[in-house]
Amino acid sequence: MNTANPALFQASDLNRHNESVQRRYRLLFGLMTLLLITPVLLILGTLVAKGGGAISWEFLFSAPTDGMRTGGIFPALLGTVWLVTVALLLSVPIGIFAAIYLSEYAGDNWFTRIINLAIINLAGVPSIVHALFGLGAFVIFFKFGTSILAASLTLAVMTMPVVIVATRESLQAVPQAFREACWNMGATRWQTIRRVVLPNSLTGILTGVILEVSRTAGETAPIMFTGAVFFTPFLPQSVFDQTMALSLHLFVTATQVPGIEEHVPFGVALVLIGLVLTMNSVSIAFRMWLRGKKKW
Amino acid sequence: MVELATRAATTDASQQAVAAVPNKLEVRNLTIRYGSDVALRDVSLSIREHEIFGIIGPANAGKTSFLKAINRMDVFTSGMRVEGEIHFAGRDTRHLNNVYALRSRIGVVFPLPVGLPMTVYDNVALSPRLRGINEKAELDVIVQRCLTRAALWDEVKDRLNALGSLLSGGQQQRLTIARALSQEPDLLMLDEFSIAVDPVTTMRIEDVLKELRQEVTIILVTNLVQQARRLADRTAFFLGGECVEIGVTEDLFTGEVKDQRTRDYVEGRFG
Numbered sequence: 001m002n003t004a005n006p007a008l009f010q011a012s013d014l015n016r017h018n019e020s021v022q023r024r025y026r027l028l029f030g031l032m033t034l035l036l037i038t039p040v041l042l043i044l045g046t047l048v049a050k051g052g053g054a055i056s057w058e059f060l061f062s063a064p065t066d067g068m069r070t071g072g073i074f075p076a077l078l079g080t081v082w083l084v085t086v087a088l089l090l091s092v093p094i095g096i097f098a099a100i101y102l103s104e105y106a107g108d109n110w111f112t113r114i115i116n117l118a119i120i121n122l123a124g125v126p127s128i129v130h131a132l133f134g135l136g137a138f139v140i141f142f143k144f145g146t147s148i149l150a151a152s153l154t155l156a157v158m159t160m161p162v163v164i165v166a167t168r169e170s171l172q173a174v175p176q177a178f179r180e181a182c183w184n185m186g187a188t189r190w191q192t193i194r195r196v197v198l199p200n201s202l203t204g205i206l207t208g209v210i211l212e213v214s215r216t217a218g219e220t221a222p223i224m225f226t227g228a229v230f231f232t233p234f235l236p237q238s239v240f241d242q243t244m245a246l247s248l249h250l251f252v253t254a255t256q257v258p259g260i261e262e263h264v265p266f267g268v269a270l271v272l273i274g275l276v277l278t279m280n281s282v283s284i285a286f287r288m289w290l291r292g293k294k295k296w
Numbered sequence: 297m298v299e300l301a302t303r304a305a306t307t308d309a310s311q312q313a314v315a316a317v318p319n320k321l322e323v324r325n326l327t328i329r330y331g332s333d334v335a336l337r338d339v340s341l342s343i344r345e346h347e348i349f350g351i352i353g354p355a356n357a358g359k360t361s362f363l364k365a366i367n368r369m370d371v372f373t374s375g376m377r378v379e380g381e382i383h384f385a386g387r388d389t390r391h392l393n394n395v396y397a398l399r400s401r402i403g404v405v406f407p408l409p410v411g412l413p414m415t416v417y418d419n420v421a422l423s424p425r426l427r428g429i430n431e432k433a434e435l436d437v438i439v440q441r442c443l444t445r446a447a448l449w450d451e452v453k454d455r456l457n458a459l460g461s462l463l464s465g466g467q468q469q470r471l472t473i474a475r476a477l478s479q480e481p482d483l484l485m486l487d488e489f490s491i492a493v494d495p496v497t498t499m500r501i502e503d504v505l506k507e508l509r510q511e512v513t514i515i516l517v518t519n520l521v522q523q524a525r526r527l528a529d530r531t532a533f534f535l536g537g538e539c540v541e542i543g544v545t546e547d548l549f550t551g552e553v554k555d556q557r558t559r560d561y562v563e564g565r566f567g
Contacts, residue, residue: 108374181410181472183372185423185479186400195422200413 047270054267068231068249068257073268075235079148079243080275082236083223084216086152087159092209094156095163102164103171104193123161127221130158135225149239151227158222159212166208170201203290210283214276220247230256246272319383320345320483320513321366326380328361328370328537335361338380339539341532348505348514350528350545352521352561357534359517363485366515367402368395385482400427403476403512407488409468411460412475416443416452419460419471423478438478445508446474447500466497473501477508484508485515490523502527521562525549533558 011019058072065071106112134154144150174197182192228245230252236243250272254265321343328336336358343349351359361376363369368389370376382389384398392398400423412419420439429435439456443449448470452458460471469489476484486505490498505514505527518524524531524545531545533555541548541558553559 177406177408177410178412180369180372181404181406181412181475182422184367184369184399184402184404185426185475186396186398187426188396191426195425196412196414 044273047266047273051263051266051268051270054263055270059267060271063233064231068253069260069264073246073249073271075232076244076246076249076268077271078235079228080217080246080272082148082239082243083152083155083227083245084213086148086239087155087216088209088213090152091156091160091163091212095160096167096205099164099167099171100193103168104189104197119161119164122157123165125158127158127219130154131222131225133157134222139226145240146225146229146242147227147240148236148243149227151223151243151245152239154222154226155216155219158219159216162212162215163208166211167201167205170204170208171197173204174200203287207283207287210279210286213279217275217279218247218272220245220251224248246275318345319343320385321515322381322383323366324381324383326362326365326378326382328358328365329377329379330361330373331375334537336365336534337537339534341539341542343513343515345513346509346511347529348509348516348527350524350531351515351517351534352519352524352531353534354519354561356536358537359534360487362534363404363487363515363517366483366485367399367404368392369399371395400479401482403473403479403481403484405469405472405476405484405486405489407491409465409472409492411463411468411471413459413461415457416460416463416471417456420474420478423475442474442477443471445477445504446470447504448474466493469493469497470501470504473504481512483513483515485517487517488519490518490520498523521549521564525562533561535561 060072060077061074062072063075064073102112102115106115131154134150134157138144138150138153139146142150144153178196178200179192182196183189187195223245227242228248229242230244230248232242232244234241246268250265250268253260253268319342323342324340326336326339327334335356339358339362351362353359364373364376365378366382366384366389370378378390380390385401389395389398412422414422417439420442421435424435424438429438440449440453443452448467451467452463452471460468463471469492473489489501493501502523505516508514516524516528528545530543531548532542533540533548535557540555541553543553544551547553548558548562
């Protein structure tokens with residue numbers, strides 16, 4: 001019965017060579033991945049080791065005293081929440097609507113291409129340039145003064161490309177055949193967007209928004225000149241007030257306050273990075289939850 | 297022998313009956329260009345009410361472009377230019393402002409089934425909802441009727457809330473047909489519907505189409521000449537953007553043909 005050629009499945013020299021080359025490449029890629037996560041682990045490890053001791057209820061929820069050397073960071077934490085919230089309220093609707101226009105309505109012509117190029121360039125502008133733009137435009141020209149509004153507007157302009165790009169990409173990920181099936185039934189573009197495209201791109205859009213949150217929370221330069229201050233004894237009451245912010249507070253405690261205990265700036269950094277990581281985890285969890293409902 | 301004789305008899309009868317039926321669609325001097333390429337050249341034909349009109353021909357014959365021009369989907373294809381006249385139900389569609397009304401009266405089935413990423417129920421209820429029907433009871437009736445007519449109801453009646461895009465290929469294609477029927481169309485256009493469907497399902501869909509002929513006019517674009525022979529009352533043969541021949545389907549296979557290329561194609565002696 002056994003008529004199979006025994007040599008058929010024996011490894012040839014070429015087989016063995018290919019196999020060993022492939023093993024070496026896998027090793028190389030694996031090492032690079034390890035190298036990549038090393039700084040992340042080092043940063044997190046250092047922060048937890050040196051700043052973990054600073055974290056307490058009092059640290060999170062009371063005001064700094066003795067020229068930032070003691071007390072807590074509550075005004076800065078609250079200020080960051082203010083800045084991020086107002087920036088999102090401004091940039092998310094505009095960004096999503098613009099992305100819908102670019103992806104679903106605009107034709108492929110020179111005008112659209114210029115707009116797309118502008119968005120990519122906007123994402124590449126250094127944050128200090130955005131800061132000076134915000135100072136000139138919102139603080140001075142529009143006379144908002146150094147305020148949460150001016151700072152948030154600056155942050156919104158800076159992070160808008162994140163929302164636009166994420167939204168546009170998740171819209172484009174919806175197969176064209178779905179749109180065509182809908183148009184063929186006599187649906188308008190908006191009906192198609194509303195009933196087929198948007199429900200299936202919501203995950204990506206929300207992921208983009210959450211990524212924007214983490215980016216906005218960490219920015220320092222754009223808010224330095226436009227609304228955030230080193231220290232203020234007052235909590236912000238409205239968007240026209242100045243505020244403290246975590247990122248700036250970190251800069252201040254790390255460089256501007258002589259004789260400060262080491263665990264304070266590390267603690268601030270730990271809170272900031274914890275905030276960002278929490279947002280990212282929410283985003284990942286949300287994506288996983290929605291992926292469970294994969295639709296095609 | 298008997299079957300052949302009856303077939304010939306019915307062909308004669310339908311030919312006579314057909315002469316009195318008004319035209320559903322009249323196409324005059326239709327030329328379609330993509331940039332400088334001509335996809336369809338100077339096609340004139342008319343399609344009668346309640347007939348199944350077959351269009352056969354190899355790839356790049358202009359069959360799909362022809363369908364796109366009829367329901368004005370050309371506006372979504374950049375570079376596609378349409379010249380000539382297409383009269384649908386007496387109106388020149390080339391100069392129609394309300395293209396949405398036109399498209400909603402024409403059901404389209406694509407080569408690859410497109411189950412929209414929503415439930416089976418919502419797939420079929422979508423078109424009624426677009427027309428403003430939102431009452432659950434009314435939608436229920438429409439959904440059941442359309443799924444039944446598309447020969448899918450028995451298979452999905454217990455999972456109307458399953459995702460339409462996760463049904464099998466053959467089921468999705470029948471879902472697409474049910475969705476097209478939910479538009480209550482005057483005209484149904486099928487573009488090589490059996491390409492991704494198994495033979496058994498194909499036969500079931502063909503039976504469905506035979507019944508539907510009572511109510512709607514059908515344009516059946518197909519690669520399978522035998523499918524056209526089984527279903528179509530009249531058939532046009534497109535080749536390289538040219539309408540080579542239009543005639544009673546059976547004539548293309550057995551009767552007189554104007555052009556030898558038609559006979560070569562239907563008998564598989566091509567290229």
